[in-house]
Structures are given as C-alpha cells and as structure tokens.
Amino acid sequence: MAALEEEFTLSTGVLGAGPEGFLGVEQTDKADQFLVTDSGRTVVLYKVSDQKPLGSWSVKQGQTVTCPAVCNFQTGEYIVVHDHKVLRIWNNEDVNLDRVFKATLSAEVHRIHSVQRTEPLVLFRRGAVRGLEALLTEPQQNIEAVIPDEEVIRWSEFFMVFKQPVLIFITEKHGNYFAYVQLCKSHGLSKYTLLLGKEEKSIKQNFTARVDGKFISLVSLSSDGCAYETLIPLYSNDAENNQRLGRALMLKAVVSGGARNGTTITILDQDHVAVLGPLLPASKECLSIWNIKFQTLQTSKELPQGTSGQLWYHGEALFMLHGKCLTVIPYKCEVSSLAGALGKLKHTQESDTHSMPHFVNWETCSGYEPESYSAEQSRTKGSEKHIEVELRKFLAKSTPDFHTVIGDIVAGLLERCKTEPSFYPRNCLMQLIQTRVLSYSLCPGLMEIALEHTDVQMLQLCLQQFPDIPESTTCACLKLFLSIGDDCLRDININMESVFDYSDTIQDEKKEMEEQTEIVQNGFSPEDSSCSKDSQQLNKKPEDEAKETISFPMTACPVASKRAALLNAVLHSAYSETFLLPHLKDIPAKHITLFLQYLYFLYLKCSGNATMTLPGVSPPTLSQIMDWICLLLDANFTVILMIPEAKRLLLNLYKFVKSQISVYSELNKIEVSFRELQKLSQDKSSRGLYSIEVLELF
Incomplete structure (x- = not known):
C-alpha cells in the first residue's frame, strides 16, 4: 500500500517560476536541505523541515541560469552553470555569485549530475561527458561531439552501479529516440534505438529510470496514457553499435x-511509480501512486491549482509546482503483495522470505548463463533429472545481489507440462515452492496441475504457503483430500506438524455408545442438556439403534492422521465466505458428513483443554473449527438433514452449542460482577490501608 501525507508549501518569495516551471530540485549533502533552481537567475537553499530558505544566490542582470544547481557531495560545495558555458562553484559562506570561482568552458553544457560516493559529471549538449576535476584542470579543453547533428538530448540520469558511475541520456532526432549508456570508468559508450509507436513521434516523451541488476529499466509515459518499460543492458556484447530495443506495457x-502536456512519471521503488496528470478526461490535475506489480491505483490527490508537469522525489518526499508555489508532499510506500491488497496476508511470515523483482534477471546470478534456464530451451535441453540438478545449483547461489524470479521459472515449467502431458517435474516444482517467494497469482496453473496428478503433498505445501488461493481451488483440494483412499495416502510424505497424537483418544466404541461420559468439559455435561430426552427417544427406535453403530464415537478421530493433516491445511487457508459457500455445495454429502465429524472431534478436543487449544506445532484454532462448521452447515444443511448417519452428529452439535451458550451466559455474569468489584475497589482506594470484605456472587 501507498499513502500521500499532508502537503505543505515552501516559501517562494525569492523564486520565479517560468512558464515551464523550475529547472530542478536537487539534494544536498544534508538530508533535509535542497537546492531549488528557478528558470531565471536564482538558486535557493531550502531546509524542508523548517519550510524556509537558508540562503539565496543570483547571477547578474542579463545572465541566465541554464541548468539546475547541484551539490558536490565530496566537498559540500554547490555548482551551477549560467549562459550555457560559465561554471560557478560556491559554498554557504559566499554571498555574491559574481565573486565566487568561475570557469568558462569551451562547449555548451546540457546538465551537471551529482550523486554520492563519486565526483560530479558534466554532460555537454553534444553528448560528451567529463568529470568535474578533469574539467576544472583544463576548462578550455576540446570537447568532442558524440551525438550527430540535429540530435538533441531530451533527458538524462546518473547512477552508481557496483561503484561504477553510469550515465544514461535519451536523445531525439526528427521524432526518433535513442538511448546512450556511458560507463564512466571504462569510457564505454553504447547506443540503442528506442522503438516507439508511430503516433509517439510527434509527442514529447517523458522518461524515468532505475537500475535493476545488469539492466536499466527505462519507463516512458505514452500519449495513450499508458506507461511502457524498456530494458536497456548496462553492458553490451553486441558488435553492432545501434541495437533496436522494443518496449512492453507496464x-x-x-x-x-x-492529456498532451503536464504529465510526468517517476519511479519511487521497484513496486511503485508516481504519476502527475489527469486520471480521467474530465478530471483535474492529480498526483497518483500506482502499484507496478498488481496494476492498481494506490492513492491520488487532486491538484486544483494546476501544475507545470514537473515532479521530483528525494527520500520520502515529492516536490512539484502547484499553482505558483513549490509544494512538498511526503509519501509512504509499503512492500506490496496481492495478499495484503486482498486482506489475506498471513500474520506469521518466515524470516527467510526473499523479495522478488517484477521481471527476470538471470544475469544477477553470476556463473550461470541465461540461456541455460530459459523456458524455451528447457523444452529441448535435458531430462527432468537434468533440470532438477541445474535448478538445485541455481538455488544454492547466495551472493549479496541474488535475485531470482521464481514465478517465471514455474511458468516455463508449467507451459511445458501443458504441451507434454508426460512431463511433470515434481521435485523441481517442490523446490521452487519451498523458496517461499511464490503465490497463487504468480503461478495460477500450478495447483491445477497438482490436482490433475493427485499430488496431495504439493497441494498441502501450496495451501500452507500461498496466501491468495481462490476459494474454488481451495474447495477442489478439500474434495480431493476427503475422497482419496487411505491406501493412497499411506506411502505419501505429508507434513504432520499440525496433527497431534490421536493414539490416546481411541477407546472402545461399544463402551462409548453404551454410556455417556460424566466429565464436565468447559461447563458441558451431556446429561444436563434439555435434548437428552430427544436423544433417548431417538435411541429407543430400532432403526436408529442400528444406524448408531456406524456413527463415530465421541473420542475417536474419524479420519486417519495423514488425512487429518491435509484437512488442517484447508482449515488454515484464507477465504471469503461469500465466494466459498457456493463451492461447498458441490462437495458430496458423505464427504461433508465426514468433514463435519472431524471438525466436531477437533471441537471436543479443544473443549476438553483448559486453554481451548489443540496440541501440535500449528494446529487449527477454535475459531477456524467453528467457522468451518458454520460454513458447512450453511451450505449443506438440508442435504445433511436427509442423511441418517448425520442425525446423531447434528443432535450432538445442537446439544453442544446450547451448552456453550449457557457457559458464556454464566461467564458474562462473572464478568459483570468483576466489573462491579473493580468499581468498588476504585471507590475505596482512598480509604484505610487495610480491610476485609466478603462478597457473594451467587
């Protein structure tokens, strides 16, 4: 989830925004201080937390600042260029820019880029790049032309990738766009042609980017209102200098x-982007945050005074020109998941859960070539055993930058399963599930194939780990778990953590049928129930006496322990009652009865425990047991009522519920009494230091 917090305005008395807004907002070496450059002559240093300027500097009348001022993180000094070629460097103590350090360069500057842990870089209009130190040593050095004539730089960005400064800039010539990637240390330069739609050539493009592994994810906002992503390699191995790169809808x-103008997109993190522009044709300007993974609008804020179409972000704050004022809007973005969006996020999460990027990047796993693991080549290379061995090697890699997109690997394997029915790489799929980065939405065909192969072990694992399983699939698993034979389960390795030892609960069934237990469990005594007479009358009927012999005894588990473990996985799964009930009606009546008997057994065991819980590592909770009993009865009550075997079960459930109502009624009385005692204690707290009182509750 993401949220936009309350906005506030920085003082703008010394700033003059031109028709296209400000030149830029840049971070300084102080986390709370920013340099704001207007489109005229002035640079202002702001402290955001105080909402006021700390300093202001202007060039002389007749001079014009031509690129945003930046901070040299190595020295703490500020740098700006005016009139395209004149470079100025100053610090907080300087008052007049005309008296600070000045260097006149031999070529026009497009922009200065500065990030932490390296010196600033100067990008010239013709595409040449120079480090600041080398440029100051010889300001009039010859600056070569990198880009052809009539090609204009439209956007640029600077990154640090594994201590390697990387500069990317986008150029445009006659409606065609090109990307240049400059590796500053190795002086390597790669050029790429960006393939855009024909209708895009007449529209000014808006770009944003971030580095992910060995790719630059370049995102552009198109004239159709959609955001597109282009993956640009950081290191090009192609002998051809001008590769053509397509784009994909993001x-x-x-x-x-x-909307033609005033639209901007900015990447906030790997899951979220901020967009400036109208959401609907008739709506006003808005600032919105979108989730990349799930294609959802997270939050938005209307901007009635309009904007310049410019958006900057630093830390957890967004900067924009709202009306004529520079506005700051703090924001928060949480790690996104479909489970969280649907309200099905499990509270307990494993510490070894990995974060997952939204596209495949095999190259982050050093030592393995992408071709070895592609889904297409896996169809022709190697057997299932070979895939299993190679996958085990791949998953064993644990470098600091280790990121794998398990969902894409599973998708490739499942696609082959569909085209080759004999292909079922079970061990590989189990390894991938155990990485704990999968969800149902990332591999929707996985559980369906497991159901086709009656793979109850894999289904149990999916139920335990996937937080977003559809209710129809949950019910399909329940049908299989109730119908599969005990002989089939005998040799299957199933996780038994949720099942406690039933051996001490199995008693003589004949003795159980002849006499009722006299132990009161949480206030319940079967003989105290008003339904006892009905039970006796029912037992007196010969036909019912014969049928009682097939009903399960109160203390004996009606299912084998392995089946119980599978059913417990269903009880733990998340669901929505509205969507689950229709599917429960499709389960055969005899299986519904068996499941109800098991739930009743669990309920009795919970009631017999003072803590109202079951033993085991992760057993079903009392709330889960009761919810499922209610669900089954709501969905199938008429059918169950017609089954002779279920009559005694329904009667027992009725008696038990009635007794629990009585228990909770008495507990409520005790609670009220304790509240009165608490009031008395508070009233008498100021009295003597010692007293004895006797109160009769009943």
Missing part, C-alpha cells in the same frame, strides 16, 4: 489518453 491508463 501500466495501463495511468493518465487520461487525451
């Missing part, structure tokens, strides 16, 4: 398709 309809 977000659909994030802004109105008719």
Whole structure:
C-alpha cells in the first residue's frame, strides 16, 4: 500500500517560476536541505523541515541560469552553470555569485549530475561527458561531439552501479529516440534505438529510470496514457553499435489518453511509480501512486491549482509546482503483495522470505548463463533429472545481489507440462515452492496441475504457503483430500506438524455408545442438556439403534492422521465466505458428513483443554473449527438433514452449542460482577490501608 501525507508549501518569495516551471530540485549533502533552481537567475537553499530558505544566490542582470544547481557531495560545495558555458562553484559562506570561482568552458553544457560516493559529471549538449576535476584542470579543453547533428538530448540520469558511475541520456532526432549508456570508468559508450509507436513521434516523451541488476529499466509515459518499460543492458556484447530495443506495457491508463502536456512519471521503488496528470478526461490535475506489480491505483490527490508537469522525489518526499508555489508532499510506500491488497496476508511470515523483482534477471546470478534456464530451451535441453540438478545449483547461489524470479521459472515449467502431458517435474516444482517467494497469482496453473496428478503433498505445501488461493481451488483440494483412499495416502510424505497424537483418544466404541461420559468439559455435561430426552427417544427406535453403530464415537478421530493433516491445511487457508459457500455445495454429502465429524472431534478436543487449544506445532484454532462448521452447515444443511448417519452428529452439535451458550451466559455474569468489584475497589482506594470484605456472587 501507498499513502500521500499532508502537503505543505515552501516559501517562494525569492523564486520565479517560468512558464515551464523550475529547472530542478536537487539534494544536498544534508538530508533535509535542497537546492531549488528557478528558470531565471536564482538558486535557493531550502531546509524542508523548517519550510524556509537558508540562503539565496543570483547571477547578474542579463545572465541566465541554464541548468539546475547541484551539490558536490565530496566537498559540500554547490555548482551551477549560467549562459550555457560559465561554471560557478560556491559554498554557504559566499554571498555574491559574481565573486565566487568561475570557469568558462569551451562547449555548451546540457546538465551537471551529482550523486554520492563519486565526483560530479558534466554532460555537454553534444553528448560528451567529463568529470568535474578533469574539467576544472583544463576548462578550455576540446570537447568532442558524440551525438550527430540535429540530435538533441531530451533527458538524462546518473547512477552508481557496483561503484561504477553510469550515465544514461535519451536523445531525439526528427521524432526518433535513442538511448546512450556511458560507463564512466571504462569510457564505454553504447547506443540503442528506442522503438516507439508511430503516433509517439510527434509527442514529447517523458522518461524515468532505475537500475535493476545488469539492466536499466527505462519507463516512458505514452500519449495513450499508458506507461511502457524498456530494458536497456548496462553492458553490451553486441558488435553492432545501434541495437533496436522494443518496449512492453507496464501500466495501463495511468493518465487520461487525451492529456498532451503536464504529465510526468517517476519511479519511487521497484513496486511503485508516481504519476502527475489527469486520471480521467474530465478530471483535474492529480498526483497518483500506482502499484507496478498488481496494476492498481494506490492513492491520488487532486491538484486544483494546476501544475507545470514537473515532479521530483528525494527520500520520502515529492516536490512539484502547484499553482505558483513549490509544494512538498511526503509519501509512504509499503512492500506490496496481492495478499495484503486482498486482506489475506498471513500474520506469521518466515524470516527467510526473499523479495522478488517484477521481471527476470538471470544475469544477477553470476556463473550461470541465461540461456541455460530459459523456458524455451528447457523444452529441448535435458531430462527432468537434468533440470532438477541445474535448478538445485541455481538455488544454492547466495551472493549479496541474488535475485531470482521464481514465478517465471514455474511458468516455463508449467507451459511445458501443458504441451507434454508426460512431463511433470515434481521435485523441481517442490523446490521452487519451498523458496517461499511464490503465490497463487504468480503461478495460477500450478495447483491445477497438482490436482490433475493427485499430488496431495504439493497441494498441502501450496495451501500452507500461498496466501491468495481462490476459494474454488481451495474447495477442489478439500474434495480431493476427503475422497482419496487411505491406501493412497499411506506411502505419501505429508507434513504432520499440525496433527497431534490421536493414539490416546481411541477407546472402545461399544463402551462409548453404551454410556455417556460424566466429565464436565468447559461447563458441558451431556446429561444436563434439555435434548437428552430427544436423544433417548431417538435411541429407543430400532432403526436408529442400528444406524448408531456406524456413527463415530465421541473420542475417536474419524479420519486417519495423514488425512487429518491435509484437512488442517484447508482449515488454515484464507477465504471469503461469500465466494466459498457456493463451492461447498458441490462437495458430496458423505464427504461433508465426514468433514463435519472431524471438525466436531477437533471441537471436543479443544473443549476438553483448559486453554481451548489443540496440541501440535500449528494446529487449527477454535475459531477456524467453528467457522468451518458454520460454513458447512450453511451450505449443506438440508442435504445433511436427509442423511441418517448425520442425525446423531447434528443432535450432538445442537446439544453442544446450547451448552456453550449457557457457559458464556454464566461467564458474562462473572464478568459483570468483576466489573462491579473493580468499581468498588476504585471507590475505596482512598480509604484505610487495610480491610476485609466478603462478597457473594451467587
């Protein structure tokens, strides 16, 4: 989830925003201080927490600042360029820019980029790049032309990738766009042609980017209102210098398709982007945050005074021009998951859960070539055993930058399973599930194939780990668990953590049928129930006496322990009652009866425990047991009522519920009495230091 917090305005008395807004907002070496450069002559240093300027500097009348001022993180000094070629460097103590360090360069500057842990880089209009130190040593050095004539730089960004400074800039020429990647240490330069739609050539493109592994994820906001992603390699092995790169749809309809100007997109993290622009054709300007993984709008804020179409973000704050004021909007973005979006996120999460990027990057796993693991080549290379061995090697890698997209691997294996019915790499799929990064939404065909192969062990594992399983699939698993024979389960390895030892609960059934237990369990005594007479009358009927012999005894588990473990996995699964009830009606009546008998057995064991819990590592809770009993009865009550074997079970459930109502009624009385005692204690707290009182509760 993401949220936009209350906005506030920075003082703008010394700033003058032009028709296209400000030149830039840049971070300084102080986390709370930012340099804001207007489109005229002024640079202002702001302290955001105080919402006021700390300093202001302007060039002389007739001069114009031509690129955003930045901070040199190595020295703490500020750098700006005016009139395209004149570079100025100053610090907080300087008052007049005309008296600070000045260097006149031999070529026009497009922009200066500065990030932490390296010196600033100067990007010239013709595409050449120079480090600041080398440039200051010889300001009039010859600057070569990198890009052809009539090609103009439209956007640029600077990254640090494994201590390697990397600069990317996008150029445009006659409606065609090109990407240049400059590796500053090795002086390697790669050029790529960006393939855009024909309708895009007449529209000014908006770009944002981030580094993910060995790729630059370049995101552009298109004229159709959609966001597209292009993956640009950091290291090019192609002998051809101008590779053509296509794009893929990342977000659909994030802004109105008719919006031509004033739209901007900015990547916030691997899951979220911020978008500036109208959401609908008739709506006003909005700032919105979108979830990349699940294609959902997380939050939005209307901007009635309009914007310049510019958006900057630093830390956890967004900067924009709202009306004529520079506005700051703090934001929060949490790690996203479909389970969290649907309210099905499990509270207990394993410490070894890995985060997962949204696209495949095999190259982050050093030592393995992407071709060895692609889904297409897995169809022709190697047997299931070979895949299993190679996958085990791959999963064993644990480098600091280790990121794998398990969902894409599973998708490739499942696709082959569909085309080759004899292919079922069970061990590989089990290894992938045990990485704990999968969900149903990432591999929707996995559980269906497991159901086709009656693979109850894999289904149990999926039920235990997937937080977003559809109710129809949960019911399909329940049908299988109730119908599969005990002989089939005997040789299957099933996780038994949720099942306690039933050996001490099995008693002589004949003795259980002849006499009722006299032990009161949590206030329940079968003989105290008003239904005892009905039970006796029922037992007096010859036909019912014969049928009672097939009903299960109160203390004997009606299912084998392995089946119980599978059913417990269903009890733990998340669901929505509205969507689950229709599917429960499709389960055969005899299986519903068996499941109810098992739930009743668990309920008795909970009631017999003072803590109202079951033993075991992760047994079903009393709430889960009661919820499922209610669900089964709501969905199948008429059918169950017609089954002779279920009559005694229904009668026992009725008696038990009635007794529990009585128990809770008495507990409520005790609670009220204790509240009165607490009031008396508070009233008498100021009295003597010692007293004895006797109160009769009943």
